[in-house]
Amino acid sequence: MANACGPCIGQWNRSEFQGQPNTIVTSYNRNFKARNDGNDKTHAFVTSPELVTAFALSGRLDFNPLTDSITAPDGSKIKLRPPSGEELPQKGFDPGVDTYQAPPKDTSKVSVQVDPKSDRLQFLDPFKPWNGKDYVNCPILIKAKGKCTTDHISPAGKWLKFRGHLQNISENCYIGAVNAANNESNKVQNQDTGKWGTVPETAKQYRDSGKPWVIIGDNNLGEGSSREHAALEPRYLGGVAVIVKSFARIHETNLKKQGILPLIFADPKDYDKISPDDRISLIGLKDLKPREPVTCKVTKKDGSEFTIKLNHTFNESQLQWFKSGSALNLMKEQRVNKK
Secondary structure, three states: OOOOOHHHHOOOOOHHHOOOOEEEEEOOOOOOOOOOOOOOOEEEEEOOHHHHHHHHHHOOOOOOOOOOOEEOOOOOEEOOOOOOOOOOOOOOOOOOOOOOOOOOOOOOOOOOOOOOOOOOEOOOOOOOOOOOOOEEEEEEEEEEOOOOOHHHHOOOHHHHHHOEOHHHHHHHOOOOOEEOOOOEEOOEEOOOOOOEEOHHHHHHHHHHOOOOEEEEEOOOEOOOOOOOHHHHHHHHOOEEEEEEOOEOHHHHHHHHHOOOEEEEEOOOOHHHHOOOOOEEEEEOHHHOOOOOOEEEEEEOOOOOEEEEEEEOOOOHHHHHHHHHOOHHHHHHHHHHHHO
């Protein structure tokens, strides 16, 4: 296998095995469900390079290289010798080639050209700054049930060709998350129209009608690769807050950097009190401060209400990301002010 990104993030074109149970064995550290080829019936096991080679040569998973032999085309039996090697190369490590190219000192005359018809590259427009108001009566896009990694939030594989095109890659937003309303993936109900649709489709309907939405999540939401797209996509589609029992640390920070509020149930049991068709209001955001909880008003479908507390881990600097709309927005403001 190539010493590159593919073995990790999954870019194999194994169309002949789609929908069929099969097994692959690799020496790389990625064996998430459907990770390698998009087929959730592919079983992936991780072992040493030596054992991977032995399985490949024998073509069998029950092959024991210590006791079994391989039958050659001429019928002869071949026994594999136990591998041996040097812990460190005798001539030292290859220093490689320095390919770094420094940017020009004067960038005023540099322009980046992107074909507007490209489906793989797209300029990233700045997100709008926070308008200073509370988020009121926000629909819940999805109440994610159980494990929800960055693979569930923004799958890799075939989607990776769009990583430079936020609009296109956002079509995979939360498509792997399990909806607590129906125990299905990528099927949610628009709380305004009552119609069922995909997660990205429903998110765009809310966004285009001017309704900010929120995500409700379980424990350790966002574990896995620290993919920026797992935070960029909800922001692009109109999300304003992700409320969970707990976050994976890097994903929580990524959400902050994109201007989304990552909030944590002060009482984890409040997760069970919220239904997918509730409305969420985040109150008193103008007074948002480090170590002080956010007040959340939950409005049920019958009009009844209750209030819960949500914690957060914003520091003073990170609060400026939220107010400016993103960390990049703040960096641009500071650069302009410096001039």
